[in-house]
Amino acid sequence: MAATIRQVAERAGVSVATVSRVLNGSDRVLAITRKRVLEAMEALQYLPNETARILSTGKTNVIGVLLPDLHGEFYAKVSQGIERMARTEGYHLLVSSSHSDEAEAGTMIRTMLGRVDGLIVMWPRLEAASLTALVPPDLPIVLLNAAADGAVPTVRFDNQTGAAAMTRHLASHGHRRIAFLKGPAGNYDAEERLAGYRDALRELDLPADPALELDGNFLRESGYRAVEALLALEPRPTALFAANDSMAIGALLGLRERGVRVPDDLALAGFDDIPPAQYLIPQLSTVRSPMQDLGEHAMHTLLALLGGDDPEPITTLPTRLMLRESCGCPPVPAHLSLE
Structure with a gap:
């Protein structure tokens, strides 16, 4: 039978609330206490209940990425840039392809709702308003290589x-x-x-x-x-x-x-x-x-939005x-x- 959070708390000699704070990355836990909790989790091979964690924190620690295609060197480099920055901040990626089709892009966005904390969307078509209208106003979104009007933060090449x-x-x-x-x-x-x-x-x-x-x-x-x-x-x-x-x-x-x-x-x-x-x-x-830089800047911009900041509305990366x-x-x- 899988270990429970209560068993972890008993083994570490702390309260269930303290274990929960460790799982949620709270800074309200002493380093020595955090170490005991983590050791107890390892000893019991404890696996957190992700559904419960999401319900309690409102965060999935997942970023949705929607690209026109998943094949080819260009998209691979962009994805690497997003992933590199995401991993350093403890986020995972949910990546899909729109095939540059608005209906399919809408379907994928709706599928991701409730599963991601934010979206990075590469939408190369000149009209992006109808796509961004599908995104709830409280879900942060960053556009890549899109015609920018400043309404949605956009990162693009020059x-x-x-x-x-x-x-x-x-x-x-x-x-x-x-x-x-x-x-x-x-x-x-x-x-x-x-x-x-x-x-x-x-x-x-x-x-x-x-x-x-x-x-x-x-x-x-x-x-x-x-x-x-x-x-x-x-x-x-x-x-x-x-x-x-x-x-x-x-x-x-x-x-x-x-x-x-x-x-x-x-x-x-x-x-x-x-x-x-x-x-x-x-x-x-x-x-x-700078394909990889494009991905990194997009993730950096999204992190700013998630942190409640107002990033630059348009970031233009130089080419050479x-x-x-x-x-x-x-x-x-x-x-x-x-x-």
């Missing part, structure tokens, strides 16, 4: 500045017809990166030909398929900037199959700096998004260029590329 910087860099290599492989329509990251590309073209007085903006969807296959349209353009672009690394990797394969050398015949760049980017041949030049072989820059040793 996509637009990063995309403009990469476009300017490609132009510095002498490229004048720079094609851009877009992300999905209505996606916040995709729209911001496209805006940065357009900003740089205007700034440099380079041609803003709509034909240079190729359709993509952030998936590797769309990068591969876009190569056919890219090579059919006249005059042919001398550089391709993909709105994420996955599409750039797909484009690299398509170009290689058609005998187009990167960077000799066409320069190539991506966005995000997912781990495989530095191990490609040639190494992929890209804009580094990672210049490697695919744009025409010299190769970078792997250990330096990891920094």
